[in-house]
Amino acid sequence: MTTGVTAPRGFRAAGVEAGIKDTGLDLALLVADETCAAAGVFTTSRTSAPPVAVAREHLASGRARAVVVNSGCANAATGPAGRADAREMVDLTARAVGCPPGEVVVASTGVIGVRLPMDKVRSGIAAAARRLAPDQGSEAARAIMTTDTRPKEASVSFTVGGRPCTVGGMAKGAGMIAPNMATMLAFFTTDAALTPPLLHRALVAAVGESLNRITVDGDTSTNDCAVVLASGAAGAPAIEGEGRDYEAFGAALTTLARRLAEMLVRDGEGATRVAEVRVEGARTEDEADRIARVVAESPLVKTALYGGDPNWGRILAATGRAGVALDGDRVSIWIGDVWVAENGAAREYEEKDAAAALEEHPVRLRIRLGEGEAAGWMWTSDLSHRYVDINAHYRT
Amino acid sequence: MTTGVTAPRGFRAAGVEAGIKDTGLDLALLVADETCAAAGVFTTSRTSAPPVAVAREHLASGRARAVVVNSGCANAATGPAGRADAREMVDLTARAVGCPPGEVVVASTGVIGVRLPMDKVRSGIAAAARRLAPDQGSEAARAIMTTDTRPKEASVSFTVGGRPCTVGGMAKGAGMIAPNMATMLAFFTTDAALTPPLLHRALVAAVGESLNRITVDGDTSTNDCAVVLASGAAGAPAIEGEGRDYEAFGAALTTLARRLAEMLVRDGEGATRVAEVRVEGARTEDEADRIARVVAESPLVKTALYGGDPNWGRILAATGRAGVALDGDRVSIWIGDVWVAENGAAREYEEKDAAAALEEHPVRLRIRLGEGEAAGWMWTSDLSHRYVDINAHYRT
CATH class of the missing domain: 3.10.20.340 (ArgJ beta chain, C-terminal domain)
Structure with missing residues (x-):
């Protein structure tokens, strides 16, 4: 069993060394077996990066099947060419996974103002798709790191209608961390079933009590996002309104988000206390x-x-x-x-x-x-x- | 001739080693030969220090004769006892100079949360009063320093009705410098004659284009103030309304304040660029x-x-x-x-x-x-x- 994004049922992940960074894993895929209910929250920056615009647009439907993330390059301040690169990342992932492009969420983190090396991204996505497995959440957590000194992942269990469910997640941060979504990427998965509006509400509430309450240097980034996908693969009754089950899910998600937030601030750049x-x-x-x-x-x-x-x-x-x-x-x-x-x-x-x-x-x-x-x-x-x-x- | 607060006619100053700091000059007096028109602007902090309240109260009259400043202790977060200490500094100075307490401006800078060693302050004020001289502006500029590595003083000449006038000043800063009066003390003198309202207007304008535009660490202090005294000792016609003479004074004061602001930021704590x-x-x-x-x-x-x-x-x-x-x-x-x-x-x-x-x-x-x-x-x-x-x- 893994503790991160592949802890809930219905998800596979991978992390590969695409060569975007000089060394180390730098491209992650997270793919659900079936299309999921999904929600996201994004940086409030007025100079947000092209992948943020694309991810926000795709998540507006409340559905997603896959997430593709690279580290080493933020694809920010890259203009129309950067937007084309973000869309190509989406298309490549959709093709590799076999889903519509509109069901792919894209995120990038790293240096601002530099174009993505798309040849490396292309081969990286192909390699990651081949490596997708239900025990590779930790590799994905490693692949989204920038100045982080260690990967951040965790999972929390809860029950819905007596059925055991899990929420898992991975995050990266270290610098440019500040309230309202600083350079912080967080991806959550759950095998509970929820409607997209409820999922969004729970995400906003959880982030408000966790990721939006940490600061390393007050610098909010161009690329932040937090995304949650709900597969429903636990087979528990769907959560379709507020009530005990929604509370149980919300509490688990908030606990998880706080654990990841604490890991982020502990691993803040240069942090000793x-x-x-x-x-x-x-x-x-x-x-x-x-x-x-x-x-x-x-x-x-x-x-x-x-x-x-x-x-x-x-x-x-x-x-x-x-x-x-x-x-x-x-x-x-x-x-x-x-x-x-x-x-x-x-x-x-x-x-x-x-x-x-x-x-x-x-x-x-x-x-x-x-x-x-x-x-x-x-x-x-x-x-x-x-x-x-x-x-x-x-x-x- | 000195270049700082004693460059304009009608002012004497002194800086002495009162023993508030472990070593070095730490108590300054600035005294005008006659009561001056005066104005001040102060920190916007909600936890401003007792001397700020006393100085603000006294400057409300638009008149002042003397300024007493200590470094090494901010007399901030000291409660009613700190207020009594600030008032005693005023009373001691008034007695030494021979003016009403209401004509004394007081300022402190240094560590927060510690009481002033009033025995040392008492003997320091007495010693400073004995040393007052029209060529001791530089000693005063040294005595107001905290983590500053060098004193900041300057003067600028201008004419009013054909008569040469001077505006001089000294400032301290280094850390806790931020817009809207951070730990920054600035004292200006001029031998031009102005009404208190015009003096205040010119001070606000000058500070808005200088001291309020510098930042070292964004930390606004509990103790900031900028004060100006106008002796009229140049013998030039009094400036009683807007027009060419007011503009000449305002331009000189702004130039001076910008020079001091540049010195402050150059001497920002640890600054290399x-x-x-x-x-x-x-x-x-x-x-x-x-x-x-x-x-x-x-x-x-x-x-x-x-x-x-x-x-x-x-x-x-x-x-x-x-x-x-x-x-x-x-x-x-x-x-x-x-x-x-x-x-x-x-x-x-x-x-x-x-x-x-x-x-x-x-x-x-x-x-x-x-x-x-x-x-x-x-x-x-x-x-x-x-x-x-x-x-x-x-x-x-």
Whole structure:
């Protein structure tokens, strides 16, 4: 058994070395035995890449049979020629799988502004189609990696009408990770049966509590997407409305998406520490989330996290500049269980306790505003020397 | 002659080693011979520091005689005790100078969340008052530094009614520099005579074209302020309305503020390169500025700048995620004079020419949208290993 996208019944996958990257697996196929209900969510970028447009168009039907993904080249900022390349990837996959092109989802990740080496893509898709198997989900998870240091895959079980069902997934990220679909690709599969609108609703909800709450560098990418395919191969009753079965599926998908999100942020470029930033006592969830995001993205907070320095003043300063109206004299801050600031000012605490709290995994940073009852949160990684190393010479 | 705050007639200054920092000058006084017209602009942070509240209150009168500034401790997140400390700094200065407390402006910069060592502040203010002299502007400029590696001061000459006048200034910054008054303190003096409302208008305009357009790390501080004092000691006719004299003063103040802003960003924490990000062809100036800011604050753009990598794809990606509606297929990008992208896609260009453009000072990044006629700009520094070094262990 595999734990990723081929854990649910009805799916095969493959990952091959097409030669798009200098070395390593760089082309993945995910194919369902039958046409699936499907849904996707995409980057909000105004300079989104050609494959995003093609995938969005095809998923509008709510049906899909196959997903083709390459790493090493984002096929972004490539103009009309890039759109033609994305469509050719779709056509090649459709032909290899034996389905209409409209049932193929395409995604790319890697360097921006460079054309795909289509000769390599062509032979790669053919090779991947030959390797498709129900135990190759991990190879696919490896093939979608860019600066990731390890593949991310997981699966969660649940039941529908007493029948065991599974939701599985793979994701890639590492850099350019930020809320609202940053360079993050995530593919989910399930052998439960759902209508496309319900599948879409569950995906939006799951992503909102997971992938959209992680940030490595605040840079949202041109290529992000999260896609889910439901094969129905478990033989459980179809989920056609809200209720217990939908809740069971939604909970499993959210759990899976959170596991993958945590893997993504732990493998953030150069990350040595991961923190959960929690904001409580806000007037609205939106305001709580906005503050959590500003704190989570603050370079000063992130470098202090890297240095293991419980510099809560930077947390307070980031809280104050989030553009949310608040009374700074009511703010409390905790690092782990150490209550370091109250009413906007320092409390008496042991510096070594606060420093020790920065050694936890994840580090828990908690901010209480005293403005209302709403809460929000983000996961973030630290800003390390290695982050600078990785990104100063990414293309060279 | 000095070039900074004591370049205009009617001002004395001093910088002393009060012992707030471990070593070095850390307390500055700036005193006018007579009460001046005065104006200030302040941080937009909701967790602004006690001295900000006191300075804002005192400048509401439009009059000031003295400015007292300490470095090494921000007196931020210090609650009611911190407010009492800020007021005591004002009272001590007023007594030493011989003016009402309401004519004293106070500012602090340094670590957040720590009380001021008031015994040292008391003796420091007394010592500074004894050292006040019309040639000590440079000492004051040194005394307000935190992680700055060099003092920032400059002056600009202009004429009012045929009379030579001068505007001088000093600033500090280095980290926590971001638009809308980040940890940045700037103090301007002039021997021209203006009404307080005109002085305020000129200050807001000058800061909007200088200090509010620089970013090092996007972190806006709790303590920023920019203050201007006009002594009238040049003996030129008072500027009491808009017109040629007001324009001459405004232009000189803006030139001075831009010089100081450029010094600030060049001395940004760990900066090895400085870039001007210019956005053209936007629908509105506000949208142009928003895009320029997102590009200027992007960690991926800033690390590529550090690495000397002409990775324009990151510039395009940052442009697309700024929250401004635009057609990515109309975007052009230049690095220096090298036109690297057109219609959202790569042009043919020599990689070595683009790399050479990253060796210019400043690096010029230009983005043309094709949406309208408005333009905007920001200055930024790169994100280096040294930035991480400085900020991982700032307190320790």
